[in-house]
Amino acid sequence: MEATVSLETAEGNLYTYVVVGGGIAGVSCVEQILEYDSNAKIILVSSSSVVKEARSVTRLTKTLQDFIVVESSLKSFKDVHQSVDVIHDHVASLDVDNHILKTLSGKEFRYKKLSICTGGRPKKTPFCLDSPLLLGIRDTESVHNLAKRIENAKRVILIGNGGIATEFVHEVKGIEVIWVIKDDSISSHYMDAAAAEFFVKSKINCENGEEKAEPPENSNNPVKRQQYTLSSPKLTEEKVEGCVEPGSALGPDWHRDLNLKGLLGKKNVEIIYETECCNVTLRGSEEQKQWPIYAKLSNSQIVGADLIIFATGVLPNCDWVDGSLRQEEGKGIFVNASMQTSANDVYAAGDVCCADWKWAKHWFQMRLWTQARQMGLIAGRSMYFSHKNTDVNHEESEEDEPDFCFEIFSHVTKFFGFKVVLLGLYNGQGLDPCKQQLTLRCKKGVEFIKIVMVDGRLQGAILIGETGLEETFENLILNQLDLSEIGGANLLDPDVDIEDYFD
Ligand SMILES: Cc1cc2nc3c(=O)[nH]c(=O)nc-3n(C[C@H](O)[C@H](O)[C@H](O)COP(=O)(O)OP(=O)(O)OC[C@H]3O[C@@H](n4cnc5c(N)ncnc54)[C@H](O)[C@@H]3O)c2cc1C
Structure with missing residues (x-):
């Protein structure tokens, strides 16, 4: 050294x-x-x-x-x-x-x-199995290793529901992905079920060929707005010798320049909700001969694959x-x-x-x-x-x-190729679920906006797509202006120029 x-x-x-x-x-x-x-x-x-x-x-x-x-x-x-x-x-x-x-x-x-x-x-997998078919994603080396293994794979099991898992599902091609998540919607660390559904409908189902391709960005498809109050809490590299420590965590562009492509002609994603992986075994018994590695799930299913990827934080x-x-x-x-x-x-x-x-x-x-x-x-x-x-x-x-x-939580990233801005208590974190008023605006395949209000004041927002609303909403969260008279629905009315309104 x-x-x-x-x-x-x-x-x-x-x-x-x-x-x-x-x-x-x-x-x-x-x-x-x-x-x-x-x-x-x-x-x-x-x-x-x-x-x-x-x-x-x-x-x-x-x-x-x-x-x-x-x-x-x-x-x-x-x-x-x-x-x-x-x-x-x-x-x-x-x-x-x-x-x-x-x-x-x-x-x-x-x-x-x-x-x-x-x-x-990375959190260690809770299993005693030490196999190269059981992978985590953390640093440059682990990602290159993953890309190499994907090249010869037809099916992977992905365990985890954070940003890394979400990005992986978006980036990988030519492979069947069995995505096992313990929550009832994808990317639950970042967004609630409604925003997750926007991605599932806009991207995952389309890529699986279940729905038609998305309309172009300037399409005149109707913008849907919806308002609801929460009634239950539910909605809510080179190594140093002798050193086994990882390198730096990758940034959001971890998949850039990587060819994450499997052996199949197209990608197919199956999401298994509210399920955890209880055990992992290598090919063994008569029933478990087709795939090199198997995951036993909490819903009693046993699923085989070429690889199991752990992205559990x-x-x-x-x-x-x-x-x-x-x-x-x-x-x-x-x-x-x-x-x-x-x-x-x-x-x-x-x-x-x-x-x-x-x-x-x-x-x-x-x-x-x-x-x-x-x-x-x-x-x-x-x-x-x-x-x-x-x-x-x-x-x-x-x-x-x-x-x-x-003063305010703010983060910008990309999911499934969409710009995603998260502001304040965008998932109602720590707020009384019964007091939250949520308003959504959604144009499938183009944009999704969710705002969280309590007593007429803006507490958080998720902005997906090129909405141009981040600055205005950041200000409204910071200054806690009483918006009762305007109301959430008007705030998201695409015909109302809210920037102008608050000037
Ligand atoms: C695959 C992946 C995708 C991600 N995507 C996103 C994303 O889209 N958006 C986002 O905001 N965040 C993302 N993250 C999280 C983000 O990368 C981390 O939050 C961030 O990089 C943390 O930076 P850090 O400097 O604290 O730690 P790290 O980047 O982990 O750096 C730690 C450094 O410490 C060194 N080190 C560790 N132990 C020792 C030691 N004992 N002695 C000497 N050196 C040591 C390491 O080598 C490394 O250089 C992602 C993470 C991963 C793994």
């Missing part, structure tokens, strides 16, 4: 800033420190040989930013950021009292300010921190709104951390690249100012007010 650069410049390996992890959170943290001080003495330690950088950042609203994630080698990152020392190694332990990090290869680094951005690792990657920082299994390292952990001079950001401050009413934590970037930037800012203040003999700064980006 080699350091990409010499450490000669470090005084006895003492660095002002040490950042662990080259994912979007770690890189954003480094870049933020450099914004304030381009000569800052920083070391970036990463067990992956590639880093993830956010590029082409476009501001869509006050809090919503679209960007692409670019992957580059540690070496080229160093070429661009000359003052940063970049080490390809795996951090194995932390001594918070003496401000020392130790790596698997036996190196030691002393820090003044440390940021832990070690992301997450991630767990924060912080086991190596031991008990030196306040953390909880499955939740991660607790941080305040300045990304400070429970130990002096130690910060954490991204998938590894747990947002432990009083959240604004319309914000919540979700392990997404948008939040990883925001948290990384804030960690960098806090580290810089904390160091600057210590330098001039000030007390360590008190926790700041949460940054404006934590």
